[in-house]
Amino acid sequence: MGALLEVHDVELSFGGLRALDGPSLTVGEGEVVGLIGPNGAGKTSLFNCIGGLYRPQHGSIRFAGREIVGLPRHRIAALGIGRTFQNLGLLASRTVLDNVLAGAYHATRGGWWATALALPNVARTERATRERALDLLAELSLGDVAGVPVGTLPFGTLKRIELARALIANPRLLLVDEPANGLVHGEVMELGATLRRLAAERGAAILLVEHHMGLVMSVSDRVAVLDFGRLIAEGDPRIVARDPQVVAAYLGRAA
Numbered sequence: 484m485g486a487l488l489e490v491h492d493v494e495l496s497f498g499g500l501r502a503l504d505g506p507s508l509t510v511g512e513g514e515v516v517g518l519i520g521p522n523g524a525g526k527t528s529l530f531n532c533i534g535g536l537y538r539p540q541h542g543s544i545r546f547a548g549r550e551i552v553g554l555p556r557h558r559i560a561a562l563g564i565g566r567t568f569q570n571l572g573l574l575a576s577r578t579v580l581d582n583v584l585a586g587a588y589h590a591t592r593g594g595w596w597a598t599a600l601a602l603p604n605v606a607r608t609e610r611a612t613r614e615r616a617l618d619l620l621a622e623l624s625l626g627d628v629a630g631v632p633v634g635t636l637p638f639g640t641l642k643r644i645e646l647a648r649a650l651i652a653n654p655r656l657l658l659v660d661e662p663a664n665g666l667v668h669g670e671v672m673e674l675g676a677t678l679r680r681l682a683a684e685r686g687a688a689i690l691l692v693e694h695h696m697g698l699v700m701s702v703s704d705r706v707a708v709l710d711f712g713r714l715i716a717e718g719d720p721r722i723v724a725r726d727p728q729v730v731a732a733y734l735g736r737a738a
């Protein structure tokens with residue numbers, strides 16, 4: 484059997500601009516893979532292709548052996564791909580618990596009709612989801628703020644809520660977009676430990692886009708590097724970090 488996620492030769496263009504120029508990569512069950520590269524390299528575009536926000540013009544993306552290119556976003560989410568966003572999409576006036584429960588929507592069986600008819604199994608499912616959400620909040624040290632409106636909380640806490648919202652659906656693969664952005668050093672270290680724990684204890688595979696090299700190198704089993712939409716290196720983080728092409732890509736863009 485192949486890897487959990489298999490991206491093969493994906494091409495995505497916006498008009499004349501080729502955001503993805505044929506990268507291929509895999510993420511195994513329970514594996515943490517860092518996806519790095521200079522600004523504009525195509526990392527978020529690849530996330531958007533995997534999550535179904537963008538449809539690549541060429542190539543294939545298989546999840547658990549199934550082609551997912553062309554599937555609508557909610558079907559991809561229901562198959563077990565969760566995602567956090569760089570610009571947190573949290574509802575500021577709602578409580579932490581409500582925001583996390585909103586993430587469970589796709590995973591809740593029954594759908595709109597069952598909810599509208601208040602069938603007993605829906606009430607049961609909702610109770611179970613609520614309990615799972617509270618457990619998850621405790622796991623991410625958010626138990627004390629479950630009833631607090633999100634808008635009143637500090638940024639580092641919001642990042643953890645965003646993670647909880649993605650995890651409530653029990654994804655087999657979690658796409659995490661720049662989680663360390665805006666965090667202070669201690670929070671980044673804590674986040675790294677949390678990501679490793681999620682992979683180890685929940686068996687969740689993680690594809691992590693991140694500019695904070697310390698975090699990427701410490702949590703990733705493997706690292707893939709994009710530059711101008713192409714995969715320029717892939718493998719052990721310590722080896723990739725010394726790859727001359729990778730070093731040149733970063734220095735070249737910084738200049």
Ligand SMILES: Nc1ncnc2c1ncn2[C@@H]1O[C@H](COP(=O)(O)OP(=O)(O)OP(=O)(O)O)[C@@H](O)[C@H]1O
Nearest residue numbers: 497500501502520521522523524525526527528529
């Ligand atoms: N919706 C869009 N319309 C047009 N061009 C886009 C769109 N999304 C991304 N691009 C372009 O595609 C290229 C890749 O962008 P992308 O956001 O995927 O890079 P990135 O590696 O995530 O960058 P960053 O690290 O800055 O977030 C860039 O040149 C970007 O301007």
